[in-house]
Amino acid sequence: MRVRQRLGLVLGAALVWASLATAQTRTLYEKQSPFNTVVVTEDGRGLRALLFNRNGVRQSVVKPGDPDHLELAYAKVAPIGLAFVESPRRVLVVGLGGGTIPSFLHKHYPRTRIDAVEIDPVVVDVAQRFFGVREDENLRLHVDDGRKFIERCREPYDIIFLDAFGADSIPYDLATREFLLAVRKALTPEGVVVGNVWSSYSNPLYESMIRTYEDVFESLYVVDVAGAGNRILLAFPRRIEVNKEDLIQKARRISREKAFRFDLGESVRYGFRKPGLEEAGGRVLRDRDKPSTLD
Numbered sequence: 491m492r493v494r495q496r497l498g499l500v501l502g503a504a505l506v507w508a509s510l511a512t513a514q515t516r517t518l519y520e521k522q523s524p525f526n527t528v529v530v531t532e533d534g535r536g537l538r539a540l541l542f543n544r545n546g547v548r549q550s551v552v553k554p555g556d557p558d559h560l561e562l563a564y565a566k567v568a569p570i571g572l573a574f575v576e577s578p579r580r581v582l583v584v585g586l587g588g589g590t591i592p593s594f595l596h597k598h599y600p601r602t603r604i605d606a607v608e609i610d611p612v613v614v615d616v617a618q619r620f621f622g623v624r625e626d627e628n629l630r631l632h633v634d635d636g637r638k639f640i641e642r643c644r645e646p647y648d649i650i651f652l653d654a655f656g657a658d659s660i661p662y663d664l665a666t667r668e669f670l671l672a673v674r675k676a677l678t679p680e681g682v683v684v685g686n687v688w689s690s691y692s693n694p695l696y697e698s699m700i701r702t703y704e705d706v707f708e709s710l711y712v713v714d715v716a717g718a719g720n721r722i723l724l725a726f727p728r729r730i731e732v733n734k735e736d737l738i739q740k741a742r743r744i745s746r747e748k749a750f751r752f753d754l755g756e757s758v759r760y761g762f763r764k765p766g767l768e769e770a771g772g773r774v775l776r777d778r779d780k781p782s783t784l785d
Contacts, residue, residue, distance in 0.1 A: 518620060520544070523612035526656065530620045537561060538620055540588045540613070542656065549655060550588030554622045557593035558751050564686055564720035565590050567713055567757040569750075571649045571684040571724065573740045578602050578648040582676070584636035584664070585654030586613055589623035596629045598748045605647075607632045607639045609654075637669050643676035650677055652685040660687060665699050666775045670706040674727050683707070685723035690768060692719055697772030700765050705774045712769070714761030722761075734762055 514534030521528050526542040533539070537559075540550040551561035560566045568591060572578070579602065583592050586608035596604055608614050611633045617623040618631075625631055632639060636654050650673055654664050663669060673683055685703070690696040700723075703710050707725040711732060714721060742755035 517544075519616060521612055523610050525610045528610070528612045528616055530616055538588065540616065540621070550590050550621070552588040552590055552593075552621045554620070557590075557597040557622075560590065560594065560752070562590070563718040564715045564722065565594070566752045566754075567715050567720070567722045567761070568651065568653070568684055568686060569594070569744075569754060570713060570722065570741060570757060570762075571651070571682045572744055573737055573754070573758075574682045574724070574726075575648045575680065576744065580645065580647045581605070581649045581651070582607070582640075582647040583651040583653060584640070585652070586617050586623075586631065587653070587655075588621040589617045591651055591653060592629060593621075593623055598750075600628065602628060604629045605632060605639075606630070607634050607636045609633070609635050637663055637672070640669075640676045641672045643672075646676055646678045646681070648678050648681045650681070650683045652683065655686075659693060659695070660699075662775070662780050663777070665695065665702065666777050666780075667702050667706060668777045670702060670725075674706055677727055679727060681727070683723070683725040685725065687721050687723060689719045689721050695772075695775065696721075697769055698775050699772070700769040701772035702775045704765070710765060712761075712763055712765055713757060714763070716757070716760050732762075734758065737762060 515531050517529060517531050519530040529541040529544055531539045531541065536553060538552050538554060539548045541548060553559035578599065581595060581602055581604045583604065583606040586606045592604055592606040595602065614631055614633050652664065654661060677683060687693065687696065687699055703723055703725050708728050709726040709730045711724040712721055713724065738755040738758045741758050742753060745752065745754045
């Protein structure tokens, strides 16, 4: 009984702390950009969040000055691409947000050239002013359309992270067969594409996105994110059979060697799989079929 009482007290204290943090959340910045209403908030724990309207989902959550703090669950899974390219020379991140992924990668791979592309200039400004993103010779920020940036690519990347979201979903232009063909062309033969997408629960195009990836790439795997609606896609321009247990061990070794605050291998154990029944069906998304409501 005492153990249960103590557990109840601990859980109660955690809930009170979370409630206090939420209650203390304040808005630091709000501005209408050419694409969204960009909002930055800060809670009682000092965590800053980027939203694309006051009541929108959190696009990024950052602890300024601490790139190792990955608050959102998907951010602890996205680095799994590093298990396939352990010493990346060039990395591209499409969709900057608060700079969570670029800043984390730059901390642990300081010699890797990282290009982060963001279409919204206000988001780039906010990432620098409120989230601590700093450019240097190896981390470069580009205000540009992610698709056009990739289509102009002349030197391929070892890893391409696709993490661009609007207020409600991934832009249709960044989900089509034509776009993914350009992504494949911008990738080294031994590289990997890491795509962050929402599951079918909140994304009506999820099955079609999977179908489109399968149409363009030779191999595709899915990693379910524990406690979140995100799915991390791993796409390869080559045939590759991945042994899950081997991948778990490799991911754990990387976590130890790089001193990550989380075990990347646990993400693999929980959610790594080939596309299954949830992904059955769908259609290949093409530029010409873009819904008129998205114009």
